[in-house]
Amino acid sequence: MPEMKLGLFVRPTGHHIASWRHPNAHIDANVNFDRYIDMAKTAERGLFDMMFSADTNTAWTTVDSALNRQHYTAWIEPYTLMCALTPHTKHIGLVCTRSTSFDQPYSIARMFASLDIVSGGRSGVNIVTTGNGRSALNYSQDAHLAKPDRYEIADEFVDVLIGLWDSWDADAFVQDRETSTFFEWDKMHTLNHKGKHFQVEGPLNVARSPQGRPVIVQAGASEQGRELAAKSADVIFGASQSIEIAQEFYADIKKRLARFGRQPGDLKVLPGLSVTVAPTMEEAQAKFDELQELIHPDHGLAFLSRRLGHDVTGMDPDVPMPDLEAVDDVGTRSGQMLDLAKREKWTLRQLYQHFAAARGHMLLIGTPEMVVDTMQEWFENGACDGFNIIPSMFPDEFESFVDLVVPELQARGLYRTEYEGTTLRDRLELPVPESQYAKAKASAAE
Numbered sequence: 001m002p003e004m005k006l007g008l009f010v011r012p013t014g015h016h017i018a019s020w021r022h023p024n025a026h027i028d029a030n031v032n033f034d035r036y037i038d039m040a041k042t043a044e045r046g047l048f049d050m051m052f053s054a055d056t057n058t059a060w061t062t063v064d065s066a067l068n069r070q071h072y073t074a075w076i077e078p079y080t081l082m083c084a085l086t087p088h089t090k091h092i093g094l095v096c097t098r099s100t101s102f103d104q105p106y107s108i109a110r111m112f113a114s115l116d117i118v119s120g121g122r123s124g125v126n127i128v129t130t131g132n133g134r135s136a137l138n139y140s141q142d143a144h145l146a147k148p149d150r151y152e153i154a155d156e157f158v159d160v161l162i163g164l165w166d167s168w169d170a171d172a173f174v175q176d177r178e179t180s181t182f183f184e185w186d187k188m189h190t191l192n193h194k195g196k197h198f199q200v201e202g203p204l205n206v207a208r209s210p211q212g213r214p215v216i217v218q219a220g221a222s223e224q225g226r227e228l229a230a231k232s233a234d235v236i237f238g239a240s241q242s243i244e245i246a247q248e249f250y251a252d253i254k255k256r257l258a259r260f261g262r263q264p265g266d267l268k269v270l271p272g273l274s275v276t277v278a279p280t281m282e283e284a285q286a287k288f289d290e291l292q293e294l295i296h297p298d299h300g301l302a303f304l305s306r307r308l309g310h311d312v313t314g315m316d317p318d319v320p321m322p323d324l325e326a327v328d329d330v331g332t333r334s335g336q337m338l339d340l341a342k343r344e345k346w347t348l349r350q351l352y353q354h355f356a357a358a359r360g361h362m363l364l365i366g367t368p369e370m371v372v373d374t375m376q377e378w379f380e381n382g383a384c385d386g387f388n389i390i391p392s393m394f395p396d397e398f399e400s401f402v403d404l405v406v407p408e409l410q411a412r413g414l415y416r417t418e419y420e421g422t423t424l425r426d427r428l429e430l431p432v433p434e435s436q437y438a439k440a441k442a443s444a445a446e
């Protein structure tokens with residue numbers, strides 16, 4: 001039976017927008033690296049496949065008027081964080097986000113191949129085009145490019161990345177002292193990429209890394225996001241509000257793979273999941289309600305405004321949800337949120353409370369048995385290959401997950417009881433990719 005894959009989505013004090021106001025939250029996590037070591041150690045205790053950090057390229061992460069209510073404004077840069085965590089961890093995959101709108105593929109290829117070497121095959125990069133348009137203003141641009149243009153760049157970016165990671169055959173460095181031959185010429189491959197957006201000579205000045213190439217993650221759910229993932233990604237993060245939405249997404253993604261000559265197992269689908277768990281339902285609900293009470297209405301309305309792409313700040317939170325159109329440029333979740341609000345006949349407060357906890361990801365509150373019932377239902381019915389766990393608050397909610405949910409998953413045979421293999425690819429049961437040059441050589445020999 002296949003095993004469920006689990007990722008930990010880290011965020012300084014937690015994913016609930018009011019997490020930092022809770023008395024137990026690690027309120028200093030923005031500047032205290034020890035808090036991340038603590039998260040990583042708990043994640044390894046829970047035998048997680050990987051930990052993942054998102055990224056923004058601006059401090060302006062919500063509507064300006066509510067920015068001072070937000071903990072996610074100034075924090076440690078994620079790639080630095082993942083490198084620093086390497087010696088403190090042994091097993092867990094170290095994955096973080098880089099933007100194809102502001103980075104260069106040569107730099108990203110070097111950084112993640114190097115992290116793969118120093119971590120013994122545990123690195124991964126989440127490729128995003130960056131939804132927050134304000135980021136462009138920090139990168140000498142007047143405005144963010146439109147989403148189709150950003151995805152066009154992302155597509156070429158990932159091709160270059162993969163091309164560069166194939167620069168060296170694994171056995172290129174013969175290091176023959178006798179003949180003074182450090183590497184063999186025919187095992188070095190110069191990319192010479194000349195595309196619309198990038199010109200990259202190559203080869204990469206980093207050797208082939210332990211995983212063949214670092215794991216590529218993608219997190220967009222639009223048509224272009226799905227295509228990019230199907231073509232090149234190893235993992236796709238999702239955000240689905242129900243098993244039906246998750247099943248549609250899962251089937252669609254897996255179906256696309258064949259067009260790119262890939263097998264269904266080559267791309268793992270991990271929707272986000274927020275869990276509030278306790279030995280009894282009453283305790284779990286009380287923990288959840290406690291965090292909900294801490295949301296300042298200005299912050300809740302600001303959060304909604306950014307996620308919906310419509311300014312609802314200053315409105316009465318207790319009036320019914322106004323009739324608004326989905327804004328595609330802010331992402332696929334805008335439409336999903338509006339549909340849900342309409343279906344449930346929610347007020348603005350009810351909508352922001354629902355999304356404040358998990359930002360549009362699936363939300364479960366209950367006992368370990370109740371939580372695992374749903375996780376099992378999704379896993380066994382074509383909705384996912386595992387989950388990207390998004391704890392509402394660190395450290396409490398993540399520790400509860402590891403202490404209560406993981407043993408229940410194991411008892412049902414859904415999850416590993418010890419780490420297998422050594423690399424992130426081993427754990428995710430992903431094939432080691434063959435270099436394009438090795439592939440060409442093999443087919444020429446046939």
Ligand SMILES: Cc1cc2nc3c(=O)[nH]c(=O)nc-3n(C[C@H](O)[C@H](O)[C@H](O)COP(=O)(O)O)c2cc1C
Nearest residue numbers: 054055097128130131219220221222225237331332
């Ligand atoms: C789990 C998860 C993590 C994400 N991490 C980031 C991130 O770190 N930075 C970012 O700009 N966007 C991030 N996104 C947003 C997506 O990359 C994408 O930009 C967004 O979903 C809009 O694209 P779409 O319309 O293709 O869905 C994340 C999305 C998900 C589901």
